[in-house]
Amino acid sequence: MLIRQKPDIAASEITPRHLFEGRRDFIRAAGVGIALASATGAGILLRPAPALAGTKLPALRRSPLSATEAANSQADITSYNNFYEFGTGKEDPGQNAHTLRTRPWTLAIEGEVKHAKVYDLDELLKLAPLEERIYRLRCVEGWSMVIPWAGYPLSELIRRAEPTGRAHFVEFISAADPEQMPGVRRPVLEWPYAEGLRLDEAMHPLALLTLGLYGEVLPNQNGAPVRVTLPWKYGFKSAKSLVKIRLVERQPRTTWSSAAPREYGFYSNVNPQVDHPRWSQARERRIGELGKRATLPFNGYADQVAALYTGMDLRANF
Ligand SMILES: Nc1nc2c(c(=O)[nH]1)N[C@H]1C(S)=C(S)[C@@H](COP(=O)(O)O)O[C@H]1N2
């Protein structure tokens, strides 16, 4: 995005791909501590494993809110990422994110709520039925993908916490552990990565609390074990590896809009008519395709979300 700098990670920090994949196979064979479809079909609770990568989720109903275009391959989706906690290069997260320990993991919901709570990952996985949601993702950099996520509406979580009358915005805080996340050792962004939405945006049925991808738990590079996905906004709004969701009264400070306020606004709705100061947003390259296609208002979700912004000047509130 803003920062163009060569990754300068020591070679010793990068696990060769064959070792990484061998490790994934080991984890898959070891099973995990949540009731998921196991190789034996028993779906029983097994001992906790150090990580979840590769674990199959139970059969998922496909949401009617899914895009009907062909999804990008699992290889594309897991090897071309933005996740600056693991480096600024597109291939860095896929190569480095295996060091993230996603179990045990907790996600706190707090702030202007009647029932603040710290959820354990197992609880989150069972909070509401997981469904498959195939969403377009449009990065502010000008590329896009179609991704089959698994999750349930973020509103399920927020509703249970009962926001108070003073809750007007929702803040999302990502993990920031320099031990596990080599990128956090460098001041490329203000850590932890933080994002935010207005409460009505967060309650919209398209806003997905995301726990899986391609029928498996989220790969680390895609924000394991839990992230949000907001398909009508530029990708950077969809914060990864969340540890905290905070309901607040005032519009929260967000990582990219504080790094470059003229370039990344709080709303960040996909808008082909409002160019980034340094490049056009009119077109995008779908990863895996040659050439470019037109970018659609609200990334193609205008019918569902445009009403959230009635009466707002979307050039001023970019
Ligand atoms: N914590 C955190 N979340 C993040 C980012 C990041 O660097 N750190 N990058 C964002 C950007 S710019 C994009 S485009 C999407 C990419 O999500 P994906 O790699 O799962 O496709 O994640 C977003 N969420």
Ligand SMILES: [Mo]
């Ligand atoms: Mo992005």
